[in-house]
Amino acid sequence: MTALALTGSPLWYASRASGTLGLLLLTATVVLGVASGGRAAPRALGRFGIGRLHRDLSLLTLVFLAVHVVTAVLDPFVHLRWAVSVLPFAASYRPLWLGLGTTALDLLLAVLVTSALRTRLGARRWKAAHWLAYAAWPLALFHGVGTGTDTRLPLQLWLYAGCPASVVGAVWWRLAKAGPGRVAARLAAAATATAVPVVLTAFFAAGPLQPGWSHRAATATLLLGGGR
Incomplete structure (x- = not known):
């Protein structure tokens, strides 16, 4: 555990805990959305029950992400402004990794707004906007890995x-249950899902698991933050 983790303020612990729980809930939401779609939907629960569970998980995810943002901004160590929570790559503290998290949050907020306007947008437009949640998940994952000062802890490694x-397993389950046809789309989905853990493993090996990662992250901060 790093020195920051040992001497961190209660706000730091609250920010890390809420961020980790938010990532887990977002992962559960994505897994449920992928695994229960199409012919893979469990008949015992029914589409109404699955839809309600999916919605509740999504709202709970946003609640924990809101706590994560508020506690991170209030934490005096990183000196973040409120604008950073909606403007990607505007922070002076690790702007790349914080920017990924901000982008993920913006995408999830877009999903929330379009869901509230679902009847006006129509099913086709709403479904197109709903795919933003799947794009937000890898951004949130790399945000947590790159920003977290406790990334090298065994528990965090297991979570990451x-x-x-879980997501790759859900994608392969969905593909196994899918009917014939749309071979190109299915191959693209399988390749995209498999690429995430491959890239994540390579990033771990070259980044957070290597000595001096915090220093290199600080150097990136200076370059991306204009020398601030």
Whole structure:
């Protein structure tokens, strides 16, 4: 555990805990959305029950992400402004990794707004906007890995390994249950889902698991933050 983790303020612990729980809930939401779609939907629960569970998980995810943002901004260590929570790559503290998290949050907020306007947008437009949630998940994952000062802890490593494993398993389950046709789309989905853990593993090996990662992240901060 790093020195920051040992001497961190209660706000730091609250920010890390809420961020980790938010990532787990977002992963569960993505897994449920992928695995229960199309012919893979469990008949015992029914589409209404699955839809309600999916919605509740989504709202709970946003609640924990809101706590994560508020506690991170209030934490005096990183000196974040409120604008950073909606403007990607505007922070002076690790702007790349914080920017990924901000982008993920913006995408999820877009999903929330379009869901509230679903009747006006129509099913086709709403479904197109709903795909933003799937794009937000890998951004949130790399945000947590790159920003977290406790990334090298065994528990965090297991969590970061379990999240992509769950999503990849859900994608392959969906593909196994799918009927014939749309071979190109199915191959693209399988390749995209498999690429995430591969890239994440390579990033771990070259980044957070290597000595001096915090220093290199600070150097990136200076370059991306204009020398601030």
